[in-house]
Amino acid sequence: MKKHKTLALIGAEVGEGASDSGCKLGAQALRDRGLAAHLAEPHRDARWVDMVRARPEDQPQARLDSVEEFSVKLASVVRRQLQQGAMPVVVGGDHSCAAGTWSAVADAWRDKGDIGLIWIDAHLDAHTPESSDSLAPHGMPVAALLGHGSPGLTSLYGWKGKIKPGNLVIIGARSYEPAERALLESLGVRVMYMPEVDRRGFGACFTEALALVRQRTVAWGLSFDLDALDPADAPGTGTPVEAGIALVEALQALRGHAADPACVAVEVTEYNPLHDVDGRTAESAFALLSAFARVELREQALAA
Template identity: 60%
Template sequence: MTIGLPALELVGAAIGEGAGDSGCKYGAQALREFGVLRALHDAGAAIEDGATVVSDPLGADERLGVVEDFSPRLAAAVEGVIARGRFPLVIGGDHSCAVGTWSGVAQAIRPQGALGLVWIDAHLDAHTPETSETQAPHGMPLAALMGHGRPGLTDVYGWRGKLRPEHLVIIGARSYEAGERALLERLGVRVMYMTEVQERGFAACFQEARARVRQGTAGWGISFDVDALDPADAPGTGTPVAAGIRLDEALRVLESCIADPQLKAFELAEYNPLRDLRGRTARAVTALLTSALAVQTAMAA
């Protein structure tokens, strides 16, 4: 471990009911079996394998109810990691897990101030039940974190607005609906659609995003949806969208993010091992996490 860097703790977010294809529920376990912990350790990260929070599809009569039961339990697990002085690496799971992940982080740092978040995704994930045609919860976490949607999602820990619009930047969106875009525009959220990423480059976009979410906050995080990557590099996700961020660029841009002391957590969502032929996406995801969260090679060079 490089001196001064936090120890990591992997938290599994085993939920798939929020998506149309529930295979991502097995994402964290599949990556454990693939060797993500060993890869991070070998790259210089101090990491422990922590809890896995599992959704209970029998505990509710609808998908939103499953997520409402799951979110506070995941939030408590993430908050506990931070309370122990460690850095949460949350691996999902469909992206509805973000309600739990970032509610836990926001609660942990609330005495110091607000949370900032860089959301890297092919989708906007800012629907409410009123705007979503599919009612898929994995399309609602950002709206919920900003206080819009059902109380079971917005009011984890008994308070809403875990994330203020000015402290959020979305990068890479290229598949979305009018209702969620309208909400984000009304709230003034900075969205870097994929056309902008292609024009400016992912590096310039991420640099701007990081600066924005660090301003006026006590800490920031990264939520990375596997479908943000181009399907040519990472096909193993339930909702692939063409013309995404290329893996080699993502590796360069996210390298050694963990060295920023204001980075409080990293979340990876929507890895679907049932769609990952020959482990291609597992290799991509492992490389991405190693680049972002281990710095031994970069520091020693």
């Protein structure tokens, strides 16, 4: 069996994007718990390569400035790992880190084509500074990646529109404001709101999403906010929302997709160890990443 890409774990130590900054502690907590060893397999190495930390701030505009600075630093680390042939695994941290992660991925692949992104989240994260009452940057990364919002988030690497609307699918949304939904609808982004996920099943939704994000792209990735899960499986997030995706369904659907040559990065965000219960959310994060990164099961399925 061939050797697969190294999983390059990158800690996104940022909580300045959220009202509750406890997510800043999430990456280190998962590192201390042994995430790299848990993900390592005979045919795939997993190792921590960097911990990127945001400048502490507590005022709204200063927090946005901090996140913008952080995004540049995180993007640089992610892009370097891509250039070295590894698969970046970004571990957050609040979800504002996605602006840096996926800007780096998009820029790395820009000469070859567009990238696709599956975004699994209880929220739409499609605010701009003009539409957000709180100015919390973790509510802005989707809009920023689509080219809308603060230039410090939209224009990393000097260009906007890192993700085209037709190459983005959001799954599991159930807490959002009208302005966010209006922006995504105006752009034609496919959003599978939680009622649709309940009706069809997460597996069917993920299969459709994967087909969509691979259709017109050269590479794709996954950004998974732990608050997409039901709080019974993931109580330790900054903004839990009731009636979410069951962990068992997510594990079944995600299993082995990192072995797809077109899959180039994965991100898990919003782990807040200060709110976790008996390590339940940490275990869910371990399980999600382990399922996604499994080599043998995916190869067997492809060969069948």
